Amino acid sequence: MKITALKTYRVEEFANVLWVHVETDEGITGLGETFYGAEAVEAHIHNTLAVRLVGQNPLNIEALHKEMVSLPNAQASTGVEYRAASAVDIALWDLFGKVCNQPVHTMLGGQSWDRIRVYNTCAGTRYVRTNKIKPVDTWNLGAKNDEAPSPYEDLDGFMTRAGELAEDLLDKGITAMKIWPFDPAGIENRGMFITAEQMKTAIKPFELIRKAVGDKMEIMVELHSLWNLPVAKDIARALEPYTPRWFEDPIRMNNAQALAEFARSTHVWTCASETLGSRFAYKEYMDRDAAHVVMADLCWTGGLTEGRKIAAMADTYHRPFAPHDCIGPVGFAAAIHMSFSQPNTLIQESVRAFYKGWYRELVTEVPRIEGGYVYPMEGPGLGTELVPQFFERADLTVRVSEAG
CATH class of the missing domain: 3.20.20.120 (Enolase-like C-terminal domain)
Known part of the structure; x- marks a missing residue:
């Protein structure tokens, strides 16, 4: 399995929230999220993390996590780099659960x-x-x-x-x-x-x-x-x-x-x-x-x-x-x-x-x-997805980084 794309979503109404999809060549997608400074986090994901993650095996979570948080300035903070890594990491665990058909816990x-x-x-x-x-x-x-x-x-x-x-x-x-x-x-x-x-x-x-x-x-x-x-x-x-x-x-x-x-x-x-x-x-x-x-x-x-x-x-x-x-x-x-x-x-x-x-x-x-x-969430992965109408919002901004 390989990561084929990172997609981010933000909407004007909830301007500080950023959602992330990690897509794979097997059609399984992981969902992640972070909060505050969404546009800056979005830029870090696409400009810095995508080149390091696309093409990698999404199930190697520890290795990918270390790659994300070992970059310059991404040291023991809650700044842009850590918020970006957090969103992607949550998406990787969601994807892992879906692959195994088990909840994240x-x-x-x-x-x-x-x-x-x-x-x-x-x-x-x-x-x-x-x-x-x-x-x-x-x-x-x-x-x-x-x-x-x-x-x-x-x-x-x-x-x-x-x-x-x-x-x-x-x-x-x-x-x-x-x-x-x-x-x-x-x-x-x-x-x-x-x-x-x-x-x-x-x-x-x-x-x-x-x-x-x-x-x-x-x-x-x-x-x-x-x-x-x-x-x-x-x-x-x-x-x-x-x-x-x-x-x-x-x-x-x-x-x-x-x-x-x-x-x-x-x-x-x-x-x-x-x-x-x-x-x-x-x-x-x-x-x-x-x-x-x-x-x-x-x-x-x-x-x-x-x-x-x-x-x-x-x-x-x-x-x-x-x-x-x-x-x-x-x-x-x-x-x-x-x-x-x-x-x-x-x-x-x-x-x-x-x-x-x-x-x-x-x-x-x-x-x-x-x-x-x-009470525990029971579905595979995180057990929740963005609703279909979310992707039809007039205030939605989508950015994609993919192979090639």
Whole structure:
């Protein structure tokens, strides 16, 4: 079997998402995805990777992965090179599963779990329908004026009626939620300080959640790497009475020693980080006891090939693994396959505004989530494909690299 072509797809409506098809001479195609800077990633795939991959055996995944991530500048980052390699790698695993007529989690070693608990990241329905991705202020709160309101505007929910949102999630069986009410202050003050009034405002959702549902709901705190270290420690101390499950990315993920100092300052777990690329970056953080929960985004950190090595290394340090997902439907499917295959998976991130909303506009299958748990996808490969009408979109851009 040989790779005959790499095809990429992007659409104006979801300008930061890039999809990849790896085509073969046996008619089997693998589907991959990455997120952010789609046009730049597309250029790297076609201008740099295609000449190295077309004509190769797609089942030699480890060798192809090393080829992709060993290029100049593709070192332990989540930049263009790693995002491109991630998308292609996910497609190769999808193709591998299809060749063997098995789901990807079987190809990764089989199921470690019958079902996996999910938490709800409280984003809104219109996140990703933009090319401006920043915390809160550009996450497109609510529906457009010409759209019917959605019951899953969870960003607006945690910012304005957090107690009601927690009750609604519990009613659906979801017992953990992630929120980021400190972001407006972090953006306004560039992470340098937080006023007493801003602290009170940001703490209010935690008060409402605990008043409404007590300790029935776990709360993950996303800090989006916005803060300097002293302020991050102040926020952690202020939130400790509300017993959050973890603090995620409180500072920029470029100094393991600084994050270790943060982790020592609080009894709440520290989670890191979707922004790290490759197992080598994670090792430094674990060596310094800087992360209690290891989070990786497979669309950024090297795909399934690198993701399973990160999970295995986390297990070596007795750390739980919690795949990130707040991007597209193919990456979500890949993360779930990874979660089921790893014995140290703690919990799977999910966004109900996505899997009940725009994911269904793009792919044929979304994972089954019921009663606060996700269940294995059963089809060969990733178990999902781009819907036929996707290829008829007026805003679609397709680029192809093939032999000759």
